[in-house]
Amino acid sequence: MKKKDLLFIMQILFIICLFIIPFTRKFIEESTNLYPYIMGFIKTAILATTGELLASRILNKSYFSKKGYILRFIIWGFLGMGFVLMFNVYAKGVVDSINNHLLPNLDTNQVIKNIYQAFMISLIMNLTFAPAFMLLHRVTDTYIDLGEGNLKKIFKVRLKEVSNNINWKNYFEFIVLKTIPFFWIPAHTITFLLPENYRVLMAGILSIALGLILSIAKIKSKQTQKI
Secondary structure, eight states, X not given: OOHHHHHHHHHHHHHHHHHHSHHHHHHHHHHXXXXXXXXXXXXXXXXXXXXXHHHHHHHHSOTTOSSOHHHHHXXXXXXXXXHHHHHHHHHHHXXXXXXXXXXXXXXXXXXXXXXXXXXXXXXXXXXXXXXXXXXXXXXXXXXXXXXXXXXXXXXHOOHHHHHHHSOHHHIXXXXXXXXXXXXXXXXXXXXXXXXXXXXXXXXXXXXXXXXXXXXXXXXXHHHHHHO
């Protein structure tokens, strides 16, 4: 095991400990309630970037095989702020729609009702918000790649160049048609079964998987284009 691998494992264990130790977990929960956008930025930026680094290590044998990690970190943070808003919008909106009979309302025991509501929130969110979000991430990531992580070069990159460098087949066949139905809908169903304070924690954990999945998809896309 290389020194960098050991440091990376220690980083993962440190993050896990923050969520396990009662004092730090309580601090995170209270901070999330008081400053939801700031905490959404911090948690998503750190955890999703960790997923990207892990994907890079697995597929390219190096944690820093790409350029512009600071920019990627910042973008993940802003996307995390979007998560905070969208989680609230979809959770309350879907439940309100069910209660007002705009969506089917299951008249059954509370356990099944909770599972149904969580599933509907996840289903609607992932069929509407998720594809647009993942495309936005693909676009911003491609800008950084084409600009080699340099802001001056990035501003010179045209949208047409970005579009031409995106593997649309991979985006639709893998990201949309595979990860959404087989991973994200079930994963977020579990998320919305949790109490509201713990949903953000779950979302943070899933951010590692999100960064990992999107990075693997992008790297595979590039490998396919080279063949």
